[in-house]
Amino acid sequence: MSRTQRIRAEAVAAWHSFLRRRTAVFFTFFFPVLLVVIFGALVRTQPTDGGLFAEPAAYYIPGYLATVVLFTPLSRVGSEIARHRDDNRFEKLATTPLGRGEWLLAHTLVNVAIIGLASLLILGLVIVLTGAVVPITPRLALLGPFIVGAVVLFCGFGAILGRLSSTQDGVIAASNTIAFPLLFLSDTFVTLELLPGWFAPLVELSPLTYFARGVRALTYGPAIEKPYGPELAVVAVLAIVFFVAGAYAIPRTD
Amino acid sequence: MNEAVVAAGVSKRYGETVAVDDVDLSVADGEVFGLIGPNGAGKTTLVRALTGTTPVDGEITVHGEAPTAVDADRIGLLPQSFSPPARLTARELIDYYGGLYATARETDEVLAAVGMAAAADSWYETLSGGQQRRVCVGIALVNDPDLLFLDEPTTGIDPAGRQSLWSLLEELADGGTTIVLTSHSMTEIQRLADRVGLLQDGRLVAVGTPAELIDSHGGESQLVIDTDQAAAAVDALTDADFAATAGSTEVVVDGVSPVEIGDAVAVLSRAGIEYGSLAWSEPSLDDVYLQLTGETFAAGDADSKAVTTPPDASSPTGTESQQEGAQ
Numbered sequence: 001m002s003r004t005q006r007i008r009a010e011a012v013a014a015w016h017s018f019l020r021r022r023t024a025v026f027f028t029f030f031f032p033v034l035l036v037v038i039f040g041a042l043v044r045t046q047p048t049d050g051g052l053f054a055e056p057a058a059y060y061i062p063g064y065l066a067t068v069v070l071f072t073p074l075s076r077v078g079s080e081i082a083r084h085r086d087d088n089r090f091e092k093l094a095t096t097p098l099g100r101g102e103w104l105l106a107h108t109l110v111n112v113a114i115i116g117l118a119s120l121l122i123l124g125l126v127i128v129l130t131g132a133v134v135p136i137t138p139r140l141a142l143l144g145p146f147i148v149g150a151v152v153l154f155c156g157f158g159a160i161l162g163r164l165s166s167t168q169d170g171v172i173a174a175s176n177t178i179a180f181p182l183l184f185l186s187d188t189f190v191t192l193e194l195l196p197g198w199f200a201p202l203v204e205l206s207p208l209t210y211f212a213r214g215v216r217a218l219t220y221g222p223a224i225e226k227p228y229g230p231e232l233a234v235v236a237v238l239a240i241v242f243f244v245a246g247a248y249a250i251p252r253t254d
Numbered sequence: 255m256n257e258a259v260v261a262a263g264v265s266k267r268y269g270e271t272v273a274v275d276d277v278d279l280s281v282a283d284g285e286v287f288g289l290i291g292p293n294g295a296g297k298t299t300l301v302r303a304l305t306g307t308t309p310v311d312g313e314i315t316v317h318g319e320a321p322t323a324v325d326a327d328r329i330g331l332l333p334q335s336f337s338p339p340a341r342l343t344a345r346e347l348i349d350y351y352g353g354l355y356a357t358a359r360e361t362d363e364v365l366a367a368v369g370m371a372a373a374a375d376s377w378y379e380t381l382s383g384g385q386q387r388r389v390c391v392g393i394a395l396v397n398d399p400d401l402l403f404l405d406e407p408t409t410g411i412d413p414a415g416r417q418s419l420w421s422l423l424e425e426l427a428d429g430g431t432t433i434v435l436t437s438h439s440m441t442e443i444q445r446l447a448d449r450v451g452l453l454q455d456g457r458l459v460a461v462g463t464p465a466e467l468i469d470s471h472g473g474e475s476q477l478v479i480d481t482d483q484a485a486a487a488v489d490a491l492t493d494a495d496f497a498a499t500a501g502s503t504e505v506v507v508d509g510v511s512p513v514e515i516g517d518a519v520a521v522l523s524r525a526g527i528e529y530g531s532l533a534w535s536e537p538s539l540d541d542v543y544l545q546l547t548g549e550t551f552a553a554g555d556a557d558s559k560a561v562t563t564p565p566d567a568s569s570p571t572g573t574e575s576q577q578e579g580a581q
Contacts, residue, residue, distance in 0.1 A: 002356050009353025013339055013346065020341035020377075087337035092393070094307045095331040095403075096354040252307055 006098045010106035014080075018110060028076075028114060032067040032122050039189070040064070040130035055191065057130035061219045062212035063188035064126055068118040069147060070179050070208060073111045073154035074161060077246075078171035080107060081162025085251055094252040101247040108155040108243070115151050116144075139218050142228065146218070149235040150211045156242030163249035188212045207242075210234040256283045257315075258401050258432040259304055264312035266299050266456075273299040274310065275456035281434060281449075286427045288447030289436040290539070292547055296456040297436040298334045301405050304434065305331050316401065327355050330399030332390050334406055334436075338378060344389045345374040348396055355397040368392040369418050383410035391419060401432045408442060420445055440539040450539065454547050464539055471545045472537030477507040477518060481529035490525035491518060510534065 018024060040060070043053055053060070084090050093103065126132045134140070158175065165171040184190050185199075186208035192200055203209050214231030216223045259281040266274040274296045281287040289297045302308040306321025316324045338347050345361055352358030365371045368388040378386060387410050394402060404423075408416045416439075423446055427433055437443050443450055444464045452460045452467075460467055481487050484500040491498035496518060497508045507518060515534055522529060543549070 006354050009350050012353075013342060013350040016346065017339045017341045088333040088335055089338065091302065091305075091307045091333040092331055092336055092338075093354075095305050095326055095329050096351070096397075097326045097356065098354045 002097070003102060007102050007106045007109070010098060010103055011109050014107050014110045015113070018076075018114065028068070028072055029118055029121060031071065032064060032118060033125060035067055036064055036122060036125045036129060040126055040132075052190065052194070056220075056222075057126065057132035058134055058220045059216065060130075060189060061123065061126055061132060061134070062215040063183070064122045065119050065147065065215060066150075066183055066186070066188050066208055066212060068115050068122065069150040069211065070154055070183055071175070072115055072118070073108075073151055074158040074175035074179055075172055076111060076114075077104075077107055077155045077158030078162040078165065078175055079168050081159060081250065082165060082168040082171050085162075086168070090251055100250040100252075101244075104155065104159055104243065104247045104250060108152055111155055112148055112151050116147060119143075119147055133221060134219050135221050135224050137224065139224070139228070142232065143215065143218055145232060146211055146214050146228075146235060149232070149239045150208070152239040153207055153235065153242045156239070156244070156246030159246030160242075160249045163251055182206050182208050186212055207235070207238045210238075257281065258283045258285070258317060259287075259434065260313075260315045261300075261304065262313045264300070264303055264310050264314060266296075266303060266308065266310045272456045274303060274453075276312075277453075277456075277458045279451060279458060279461070281432060283432055284427070284430045285448045286423070286433045286435060286446050288443035288450040289434065289453060290438070290440070290443055290450060290543060291453035292549060295453040297453055298405055299456075300453065301331075301334075301403050301434065301436060305329065305403055327357065327397055328400045330394040330397060330402040332394035332404045332407055336390055337386075338390065338393060340379055341377060343375050343377055344370050344381065344385075344392075347378060347389055348392055351393045352396045357398075358396050359398050361396075364392045364396050367395065367422055369415065384412050384415045387411050388415060388419065391422075395426070399431065401434075402426065403434045405436050406438065407435065408437065408439065416442070440543060444539045452543065452546055459546055460542070467542045468537050468539065470542075472539075472541040473545065474509040475511065475534065475536050477510040477515060478533045478535075479505040479507065479518075479522070479529050480531045480533075481505060481527060483527050483529075486525065487522060487527045487529070490521050490527060494518075494521045496521070 039053060040057060123134070127134060161171055161174050161178070165174050185195070185203060186206040187203055188208065192203060195203065210231040214228045214235065217226040217228040217231070218224075257280045259279070261277055261279040264274055264277045264279075265272070277300060289300065291297050299308065303310040304314060304316065304321060306314075306316075306324075314321055317328065339350075342350065344365060348361045348364050352361060352364075362371065365374045368391050370385060370388050370392060373381060373385055378389060381389065387407065391404070391407050394404060408419055411419060420442065423433060423435075427446070433446075435443070435446060447464060449461065449463055450467055451458050460471065462470070479487060480503060482503060484503065484505050487505045488498045488500045491505065491507060494517070496510070499506050510518060512534070515532070519532070
């Protein structure tokens, strides 16, 4: 009961703090919307043309979702840690009963809520603007676990970045440097056929690859019969690993 | 009496820099312990060591346990340069930090105690610096701790707010709360602290009650006479067995008790010395601080000990009122 109360207190404070920063809210939702509009509605490369964006629109749903699932937790959690450190908040929290894992869980829950809403928005926009067809099957319900798992994973990753970077600017720079290659080289927007053969093993090393393939198996017609279980298992295991590592990475004072 | 905090041989280095150097310290239950010292003396590092938020060499116990093992519900901390999450009201911040503890004081009670009831629903960043600091003090008090660490709690607070916070801390101390307080305000420390420790270059160079430290290191009371006839004044006062020394436009007379001020004034009158003002002061923690740290006062420093009369007292009438004021 007491642990729940502590996590709730931290999450409510983080939620209010985020919602009242209008620019943060705007850009959290605007960035993925911009991507959908540019690549989904404006570029609209035909499937027969080859090259980038040559697949049917629904193929790219994992990529659009990945923009929020990847960028938002990395930058938000990392920046929050940098802010906490600058303002001596961790020094204060270290003398309260709130544990580091509880702190990260509270902020992860807030990110799950924010990214859940952003994902619904993106999914709706992709369907409306690009004419993507998403098969409505019971499997679609598993989109939730994939998104939650990936958010947990990248919140843990963000916590590690926050620990390693000494400033908020450093966190943003580091998260962008990591997120951009991951976003485009994880079987999301760029198909494996477009990459050199020697690069394929590197794609397998990206956690986002398993998110993308799993989500595609749930939302893309031609892949709907593919298994998603192994991908979900990988995302779940990595989520646990990164969450634990992230919780340990959260600084106290020194 | 039980010891709330015991530190033995505590040292902390940051690379080549020694922040805290072999400090031994104990704070009794219910005591208010003041830590003073110049910037960079190690006060904040020592507070961090005592609260377990930085690893150190040496041994520290808080309520008989390691600082990191002690029941967090019993500890309150206001870190230096602390700023809580943005876009939350004062009330929400007290609610938030209260929610981290098993039991917490009523939010309205805390807000009233720190004088923030009227501005409770304002966002933290819209408050003045002094109001923000009061909210931070409220955050430190929200769990009604037995042991409270306050690292420069009144920085940025206006005189009225400072007085009300001092009253609040006195109430807490009267109620048995142990307080470890760092401050640059000697007035604050002299008013609140039962005992004082002075840190310099990471070493605890003196510990004692304010009265003990003043007796040992404060020097004598002084009478400072502002006059253009300093040399003549020194001659006259020395002939009358006063220990007077001359500056360019002032004469300092050491060891003058309040009842002797009239005698000194009479000496000046008889010698026909004109003066602009007289200022008499007792030794205080300021003097202890200056003596032990080797620092000097810059003009305009806060908490100056001297009580100075208006510069219109160039006549015996002026000195009469001076004498009354001093007594």
